[in-house]
Amino acid sequence: MGAVTPLRREAAAEVEELELELLLEALFQRYGYDFRSHERALLRRKLRGVMRTRGLRTLSSLQDRALHDPAAASATLRALHVPPATLFDDTDEARQLRQLAGGCLRGAALPRIWLADCAGAEQAWTLAVILAEEGLLEHTEIHATVASDEQLEEALDAAIPLDRMAAAQAAYARAGGAGQLASHFQVDGKRAVLAPALRSHITWAQYNLVTDASFNEFNLIACRRALPDFGPLLRQRVLHLFHESLAPFGILGLDRPLQQSDPLWGSYAPAAPAPWHRRIA
Known part of the structure; x- marks a missing residue:
């Protein structure tokens, strides 16, 4: 077999790019999830992982499976959405x-926090534990939004196997926790769930950052795991959405620091530890 020529490699890359565009359009038209403005390199990496798992060679074959096989569609969408977090898995963010x-939060009459594109129940539970220990949870509303109905169901039914609690305690301690994490949970058989007194402050909803409008004003917005997947135009759209949703003197937490050249930068003061930004206007 002869060597692959540069021309053939270029043709193969063009075909794969076409396949990717068709797959993204199919996912949007069939299921309503729009990944068409996401970073292409990250999309390819995630989709190739799904293809390897399912023994598929081309994006066209994955598109065929995703359109006709509910399990393949679920696996594809799960790979493209924000992956689930575990309790206190981001030490820097928790600190x-x-x-x-x-x-x-302390100066607000009814403090509100938005976890945009939340990485599942354990990210929201981490925040609730921190606020409870800081004496801030009692009057605070946490709004956790996820991109799909499947993610929403998983968050509402979430629990942690008891054999994971030791590792969660260690992560909690590394993130500045000084007590016993288990005191914030109740045991249900072989699983642990966040105590109702904390869980009652979390409101879950399905929300699409790509298409939906601002739905409230928040004192703190955190979107620490989703923005790297967005292309430049979509990222700019989401930053404007957060700008519209953030209260004066509120804090915005992002995956990457805003750059001085960003037109929204003038509304934020980099007084908070990067990548957190405080709105001053």
Whole structure:
């Protein structure tokens, strides 16, 4: 067999690009989830992982499976959405939340927090534990939004196997926790769930960052895991959405620091630890 020529490699790349565009359009038309403005390199990496798992060689074959096989569609969409977090898995984020939350919540009559494109129940539970320990949860509303109905069902029914609680306690301690994480949970058989007194402050909803409008004003917005997947135009659209949704002197937490050249930068003061930004206007 002869070597692959540069021309053939270029043709193969063009075909794969066409396949990718057709797959993204199919997912949008069939299921309503719009990944067409996401970063192409990240999409390819995630989709190739699904293809390897399912023994598929081309994106066209994955498109065929996703359109006709509910299990393949679910696996494809799950791979493209924000992956689930575990309790206190982001040590820096948890420490910064302990440091920053009081400054933007204590002065508000009814503090609200938005976890946009939340990475599942355990990210929201982490925040609830931090706020409870800082004495801030009692009057605070946490709005956790996810991109799909499937993610919403998983968040509402979430629980942690008891054999994971030791690892969760260690992560909690690394993130500045000084007590016993288990005191914030109740045991249900071989699983642990967040105590009702904390869970009652979390409101879950399905929400699409690509298409939906601002739905409230928030003192703190965190979107720490989704933005790297967005292309430049979509990222700009989402930043404007957050700008419209953030209260004066509220704090915005992003995956990456806003750049000085960003037109929204003038509305934020980089006084908070990066990548957290405080709105001053």
